[in-house]
Amino acid sequence: MADAPVVCARELRRDYGKGEGLVRAVDGVDLEVAAGETVAVMGPSGCGKSTLLHLLGGLDRPSAGEVWLAGRRIDTVGEKAVARLRRGAVGFVFQAFHLMDELTAVENVELSALLAGRSPRAARRRALDLLEQVGLADRAGFLPTALSGGQRQRVAIARALSNEPVVVLADEPTGNLDTAATLDVLRLFESLHEAGQTLVIVTHDSRIAATADRLITMRDGRFVDETRLTGGTTGRSLGALAGLEG
Amino acid sequence: MGRVVLVLRLAVRDVRRRPVEAALLLVAIMAATTTLSLGLVLRQAAGDPYQATRRATAGADVVASVAPLPSGTQARPADVAGLTALTGQKGVVAHSGPYPVARTSAEAHGRTVAVTAEGRDTTSASVDQPKVLHGSWVRPGTVVVEAALADALGVRPGDRITIAGRRFQIGGVAVTAAMLPYPEAFDYGVQPTMAQVKDRGLVWLTQADARRLSAPADLSYVLNLKLADPAAAMQFVDALEPDPSGSPTSGAQSVPLLMLEPWQVTRDNASILARNAQRVLVAGGSLLGLLAVASVAVLVGGRMADQTRRVGLLKAVGGTPGLVAAVLLAEHVGVAVLAAAGGLALGWLVAPIVAEPTAGLIGSAGTPPLTMATVGLVTAVAVAVAVVATLVPAVRAARTSTVVALADAARPPRRTAWLITLSARMPAPLLLALRLAGRRPRRLVLAVMSLAVAVTGLVAALALKAQLSTSNFASTAGLNHARTERLGDVLLLISVMLIALAAVNTIVITWATVLDARHASALARALGVTPQQVTAALSAAQLLPALVGALLGIPAGLALVAAVDPDSTVDPPLWQLLAVVPVTGLVVAGLTAVPALLGARRPPAPVLQAEHA
Numbered sequence: 082m083a084d085a086p087v088v089c090a091r092e093l094r095r096d097y098g099k100g101e102g103l104v105r106a107v108d109g110v111d112l113e114v115a116a117g118e119t120v121a122v123m124g125p126s127g128c129g130k131s132t133l134l135h136l137l138g139g140l141d142r143p144s145a146g147e148v149w150l151a152g153r154r155i156d157t158v159g160e161k162a163v164a165r166l167r168r169g170a171v172g173f174v175f176q177a178f179h180l181m182d183e184l185t186a187v188e189n190v191e192l193s194a195l196l197a198g199r200s201p202r203a204a205r206r207r208a209l210d211l212l213e214q215v216g217l218a219d220r221a222g223f224l225p226t227a228l229s230g231g232q233r234q235r236v237a238i239a240r241a242l243s244n245e246p247v248v249v250l251a252d253e254p255t256g257n258l259d260t261a262a263t264l265d266v267l268r269l270f271e272s273l274h275e276a277g278q279t280l281v282i283v284t285h286d287s288r289i290a291a292t293a294d295r296l297i298t299m300r301d302g303r304f305v306d307e308t309r310l311t312g313g314t315t316g317r318s319l320g321a322l323a324g325l326e327g
Numbered sequence: 328m329g330r331v332v333l334v335l336r337l338a339v340r341d342v343r344r345r346p347v348e349a350a351l352l353l354v355a356i357m358a359a360t361t362t363l364s365l366g367l368v369l370r371q372a373a374g375d376p377y378q379a380t381r382r383a384t385a386g387a388d389v390v391a392s393v394a395p396l397p398s399g400t401q402a403r404p405a406d407v408a409g410l411t412a413l414t415g416q417k418g419v420v421a422h423s424g425p426y427p428v429a430r431t432s433a434e435a436h437g438r439t440v441a442v443t444a445e446g447r448d449t450t451s452a453s454v455d456q457p458k459v460l461h462g463s464w465v466r467p468g469t470v471v472v473e474a475a476l477a478d479a480l481g482v483r484p485g486d487r488i489t490i491a492g493r494r495f496q497i498g499g500v501a502v503t504a505a506m507l508p509y510p511e512a513f514d515y516g517v518q519p520t521m522a523q524v525k526d527r528g529l530v531w532l533t534q535a536d537a538r539r540l541s542a543p544a545d546l547s548y549v550l551n552l553k554l555a556d557p558a559a560a561m562q563f564v565d566a567l568e569p570d571p572s573g574s575p576t577s578g579a580q581s582v583p584l585l586m587l588e589p590w591q592v593t594r595d596n597a598s599i600l601a602r603n604a605q606r607v608l609v610a611g612g613s614l615l616g617l618l619a620v621a622s623v624a625v626l627v628g629g630r631m632a633d634q635t636r637r638v639g640l641l642k643a644v645g646g647t648p649g650l651v652a653a654v655l656l657a658e659h660v661g662v663a664v665l666a667a668a669g670g671l672a673l674g675w676l677v678a679p680i681v682a683e684p685t686a687g688l689i690g691s692a693g694t695p696p697l698t699m700a701t702v703g704l705v706t707a708v709a710v711a712v713a714v715v716a717t718l719v720p721a722v723r724a725a726r727t728s729t730v731v732a733l734a735d736a737a738r739p740p741r742r743t744a745w746l747i748t749l750s751a752r753m754p755a756p757l758l759l760a761l762r763l764a765g766r767r768p769r770r771l772v773l774a775v776m777s778l779a780v781a782v783t784g785l786v787a788a789l790a791l792k793a794q795l796s797t798s799n800f801a802s803t804a805g806l807n808h809a810r811t812e813r814l815g816d817v818l819l820l821i822s823v824m825l826i827a828l829a830a831v832n833t834i835v836i837t838w839a840t841v842l843d844a845r846h847a848s849a850l851a852r853a854l855g856v857t858p859q860q861v862t863a864a865l866s867a868a869q870l871l872p873a874l875v876g877a878l879l880g881i882p883a884g885l886a887l888v889a890a891v892d893p894d895s896t897v898d899p900p901l902w903q904l905l906a907v908v909p910v911t912g913l914v915v916a917g918l919t920a921v922p923a924l925l926g927a928r929r930p931p932a933p934v935l936q937a938e939h940a
């Protein structure tokens with residue numbers, strides 16, 4: 082009871098097109114993610130991983146089913162309310178980084194804090210802390226164009242964390258990175274996991290997947306396999322699984 | 328607080344990151360606001376020149392004058408006592424005069440014209456105090472020249488003028504509502520219908536100086552009357568002149584030569600004179616306004632295309648639609664306010680150049696170059712531009728899904744494969760041009776419209792010019808050479824402004840297309856298309872609408888002339904009309920080449936990469 086799932090989806094469906102061209106990108110998915118849990122989602126290209134993540138984070142609206150975030154249903158509320166919720170509860174990390182080109186690293190990181198109405202000084206302090214945490218304290222004043230891909234992604238992760246989100250949703254965060262940069266990001270996710278951050282990571286990289294508590298495999302919009310990995314916080318996760326069955 | 332900082336920061340950074348675009352935005356809004364303020368000044372000048380002058384000069388409701396009986400056995404001086412007696416008439420609330428008037432001639436810069444020389448007090452009169460546009464009011468030894476006459480003679484304060492053989496210095500240039508401007512000034516005391524002296528103007532000097540210009544017996548006198556009810560001026564005159572048809576000479580024994588001119592008659596005559604000029608000004612001002620709107624619309628479209636990914640990003644990190652709108656608004660309002668200030672300043676500088684000839688042309692008291700109403704309207708339009716430029720993408724932002732918005736820039740142009748396959752066989756520039764033009768149908772329409780409006784104005788100017796040069800027209804419209812020249816000047820000015828604005832529009836449209844086609848052309852170049860081919864394509868994409876616009880503009884221009892002046896019979900020479908199309912094409916090609924080349928020259932890699940970052 083005390084450990085209500087942070088993210089919860091029921092009978093989730095997302096269709097694109099209609100008639101002949103109808104695509105069920107996500108097709109009847111049930112999911113619960115407990116607080117502090119790290120879930121990895123893998124699957125072949127086009128199976129609906131990104132779509133699922135967008136639905137969970139309120140970036141997109143489902144065709145059917147329910148999405149709950151931090152105990153609130155988000156698929157029925159208005160655009161403004163979803164924006165607020167995203168600001169407070171969700172941190173996104175994209176494969177393409179999606180930093181604002183005209184803002185420096187530290188300004189990108191404090192973006193969501195400022196959007197949330199924090200004082201500029203508090204936002205700046207937190208942003209610098211986070212950059213320190215991702216190992217980029219010396220690059221705070223750089224524009225994204227002056228950073229490497231791995232550095233950009235670490236800035237994006239710092240930005241995702243700036244509002245202490247209840248869940249971080251990452252879509253192939255290492256998809257554009259080489260091995261060394263991937264390891265940096267991997268370590269970062271590990272430390273987040275240890276710090277109790279709830280994470281949902283879509284990835285093609287089995288090393289990233291290996292750090293998760295749970296590994297979900299998708300195909301054609303459905304979950305086809307769920308594996309509980311060793312070292313996870315089993316008690317809570319099993320409870321979540323039980324809830325899913327019931 | 329944090330949000331305000333963020334909004335301002337994003338606005339400033341976006342401007343700084345793309346200075347060329349910001350500058351173009353500024354220039355285009357500024358061109359639009361300058362044009363708008365000039366258009367307003369023109370329209371105002373043309374609006375009701377007579378009323379404006381009447382207000383500015385405390386115009387008389389009735390101008391009464393007496394002339395002496397000319398030579399012969401019955402010769403006798405003007406009946407001043409009879410004239411003065413009019414001040415006691417019922418309904419007269421104020422008067423000025425009687426003032427002595429000499430009928431003589433003036434000579435300056437080698438030109439001689441007949442003038443009515445009116446002697447005035449050096450102090451200002453309560454009724455009919457001519458409004459001094461330049462210089463100062465009469466002093467002993469100086470002359471004030473009516474504005475249209477000054478224009479025709481080409482004189483300014485400080486110049487010399489010879490009146491009745493005496494040399495004077497010109498002290499000022501002024502306008503009045505009491506008499507028609509040069510060359511329609513009449514002889515006081517003589518019915519204008521009877522003594523039509525063409526090419527007569529009006530000057531003012533001191534009473535003493537005026538009396539020296541002719542023998543005392545030859546002086547006429549003028550009295551300006553203000554009535555309790557100005558609207559009843561006609562009735563007032565009718566009551567005093569029971570038999571207006573009676574010839575003054577027939578009753579010479581008893582009836583002194585008294586002439587009464589109610590202000591409505593002068594107004595009607597003045598507006599007939601000013602009609603042609605007014606029509607030109609109103610039509611020109613409206614065309615300029617139309618073009619300004621077109622350039623604004625182009626801008627709005629151009630900016631919108633660019634904002635989608637930014638909007639998606641802001642939304643992904645939790646920006647509400649309202650906040651996204653605020654970010655876009657801050658940037659545009661900042662630029663718009665700056666542009667409005669610049670446009671007003673430019674308008675303020677240029678307005679006198681526009682208003683000056685119109686004052687001489689229609690004898691108005693000179694419009695204040697910038698009224699509060701103009702300032703307010705121009706600023707409002709500039710801000711409205713900003714709001715529109717913001718609202719459309721903001722509404723769209725609220726509607727489009729964040730995911731789609733985020734994918735916007737990363738998405739390659741549709742049907743690229745099709746493009747690549749075809750471009751291997753067809754002339755690449757033409758193909759790219761067609762695709763570029765087809766991608767933004769609304770911008771295409773605006774480009775066509777913008778050029779059509781400019782060509783309309785140009786053709787109308789050519790047609791009017793052709794008419795002005797026909798002696799037939801000049802004489803029927805009562806225009807002498809000087810007036811024709813003045814009208815030509817105003818026409819030229821309007822044409823220049825139309826062309827300048829159309830040029831700015833063309834550059835803005837090209838730049839917007841360049842930005843739009845950034846990714847497509849980078850991709851095309853990565854596949855082996857040369858920068859020259861891309862440039863040619865971008866130019867061609869502007870050329871197609873330009874030619875359509877020119878073809879539409881020619882009949883529209885002729886139609887405009889026909890609508891403005893239904894009696895017009897002369898069309899511009901055919902070769903001029905035929906030349907309009909290729910000239911428009913050449914000019915547009917030249918204008919687009921620069922931004923197109925700048926855009927095409929950029930190395931493709933950074934463009935392709937930037938879309939990922």
Ligand SMILES: Nc1ncnc2c1ncn2[C@@H]1O[C@H](COP(=O)(O)OP(=O)(O)OP(=O)(O)O)[C@@H](O)[C@H]1O
Binds near residue numbers: 098106125128130
């Ligand atoms: N806007 C859209 N319109 C139509 N179909 C779409 C749209 N977006 C995604 N799809 C389809 O939905 C399915 C799932 O797409 P999604 O992007 O979620 O796949 P993915 O698992 O993230 O693939 P990848 O690993 O390549 O990123 C695909 O078949 C895709 O073609």
Ligand SMILES: [Mg+2]
Binds near residue numbers: 130132
């Ligand atoms: Mg994906």
